[in-house]
Amino acid sequence: MSDHSTSDHSKSSPLPTYFGVWIALLVGTFLTYEIAKIDLGVFNAAVALIIATTKALLVALFFMHLKGAHEKLLKLVVISTVFFLFLLLVLSMADYGTRLWS
Amino acid sequence: MHDSSTAAVQSNASGEAHAAADNPALLHHFATEEQQRDSASLGMWIFLATEVMFFGGLFCAYLIYRGWYFGDFAAASTSINAALGGANTAVLICSSLTVVLAIWAAQTSQRGLLLAMLALTMLFGCAFLGIKGIEYKDKFDEHHVPGVSFSFHEEIPGHPGQYANPQHAQIFFALYFIMTGLHALHMIIGLGIFAWLFWMAWKGRFTPEYHTPLEIGGLYWHFVDIVWIYLFPLLYLIDRHR
């Protein structure tokens, strides 16, 4: 992060990126709302979650400055956290998803 | 992997008193401002990781019951106001923009813009809470708040004549209120944090070299936004196409 003060002078302003992400997030929200009204069967939930995840990634990478981070540690923190959350969700599904099998 | 070796050796060469004199905000146990800033940033990211797991337990409970009682959950979801939920999503997205603009203003020494963006962020936060309040009041009026006066008599979307099981619907509303309530609590705390940041900015504490509290306060705010980005489709948009 200390590199920002020296390298930012050569970088262009971050403002276009910020406004671009902002527009993308609003469009994503609108899309989520409208697509929910279309019948996609089982894929409704998947599409909604994909859009939500895209929006979350945009916020994390650009607004939370993960993309410009000069070390991989912060990305590792995020990936590990998501991994453990998935463990909770997926491994409990190992029980709930298979209870009716026996 | 980043370690403090080069930075610390440089500071050793020049002496720690030198660094401290440059910036009174440098705490004594840190060797350099960079170390202090990177520690604060890592600390906040790890705190956000704990928050992800905190909300994660609720998402786990929600996903399981949504799988079990899909129809009842769909009925309950249809009865909450998706337009207001969507509006709130847009409000939070705008507030995240004002947060990054505030940090940019600090980086470019624009005090006026910084204060305006911080104030706008808080305004958006209050708008969010206000809209949430309207939603909650609607639910209260319709007796959809879990408890003794709970009553739910709605059809399952796509199954006319078939009514949702009110007990299962109550589980939906219990999770709805707990998840959005916990989120709102985090939003209120966020407002408190930004009020404090506004005060610090007013006193001129932030410079292009030092605006760490803004950055880590911003991280917290963006996280609150991300939680809502997931809450909105999961809670408001189950089976809306019927």
Add this chain to the structure above:
Amino acid sequence: MATPSGPQGERENYLNKHYGVGSWLLTTDHKRISLLYLLSITFFFFIGGFFALLIRLELLTPAGDLVQADTYNKLFTMHGQVMVFFFLIPSIPAVLGNFLVPMMIGAKDLAFPRINLLSWYLYVIGGVMMLHCMLTGGVDTGWTFYVPFSTAFSNTKVIEAGLAIFVAGFSSILTGLNFIVTIHRMRAPGMTWSRLPLFIWAHYATSIIQVLGTPVIAITLVLVVAERALHLGIFDPKLGGDPLLFQHLFWFYSHPAVYIMILPSMGVVTEIIACFSRKRIFGYGFVAFSSIAIAVFGFLVWAHHMFVAGISVYAALVFSILSYAVAVPSAVKVFNWTATLYKGSIRYDAPMLYAFGFLGLFTIGGLTGLFLACLGIDMHVHDTYFVIAHFHYIMVGGALMGYLGGMHFWWPKISGKLYPEGWARLAALIVFIGFNLTFFPQFILGYLGMPRRYYQYPPEFQVLNVLSTAGATVLGIGYLLPMIYFLWSMRYGKPAPDNPWNAAGLEWKTQSPPTTFNFEEEPVVTWEAYNYEELDAPQKQEVPVAR
């Protein structure tokens, strides 16, 4: 290098630098905070031990004749809650970790000293809430809070106990957060990851679990409180809820929690074995990565607590296999410790006696865990004294022995005084004998079918129960002795040299007790960890970088 002297001509150190209650209650010095924790967790250890004493007294006779059944439920519940949440989980990280982590990496303090103090206050607040709960009626749900009993049927103070643990949980989270940031950001120049003492690796792994697991039990307790207060139906089968959901969420934390309790102890044991074998740890990389592996794998196995609860048999299969896998990194450590001992120059000082005790008892505890991971055996011994014996071998025979060993090992550094070695070795022996006498009969009792959490039992189990209670008495004496002689040593003990064990590690390069900021100059590390060959080499002295 002259340091100012205190009133008795002693050097200035973190203990005598400031006096007064305020200087302790508002301190941000990690060493003082660790002593604040030492006091509080010792207090709760007594409370938990008191409940254990009553349990063992009741179980002297087959009839339920000391307390009523409801009271007995409260005894084992509060014994478990206090010991797990208010003693074991904080113990090593909050006392030894707080004291040593900055010093071992060459830092002046943790990354966030004020958050460190906040952690202690949160622990105290949670502790006071728990005390109040116990004094005004207690809880009888078992430390595991299973629903729907805890949410719909119990008439005891479930909400208060749940909230107390919620608060204490945040103490744990913040400590873990502090350690992770400290270890990443505050290492001295030259202290690369591969030169870190394995104590640090162990605490790093522990902190990962604290940070990722504790929030889940926090939200679970929130749900229990909400359910109990508002009858929402989230866990109530009559209202469509699933009691097993509670168990999934509860054990998602509570299983990794047991690794929070054992990993730091493994770190302590590693340091002790290296020092008292005068050898580098065999397989440093394996031990370091096994700590991380335990932290990660520990999150994969939680439903092995639920084999008979009603989960699907396919899930049980998956979790059984994963539970076998989690034993592997622990076994890796045991092999590495053993290999370190091989051809080492062994000394039998008190810390080493505790480490030896750990090796044997942890191995037994760990192996019996594998028995439990086997579905067929677990059907037979689940909810019996076999399980109780298993986890006490690990928690007491493992974690607590490591804690005591570490307290002895670093006592000269912490207090600046030497404890009486003869008494210490005697106490270690008494603890070992008392421990085995208490808990080995419980393996047999469990296998023969004595259920846990019962206050009366068939008469044919009495002999084993009496042996167990006798052992508990001996164990209690073994625990009292160190408390007495540590206190004694603070006033009458011989002053300790800076490095009484000639041990490796940056903490031993500071004075005993250390100054407030640990190092006068930031150390620059140019040597590998556990450089005992260099330390023991004749005529060649390590050039001290800080005094």
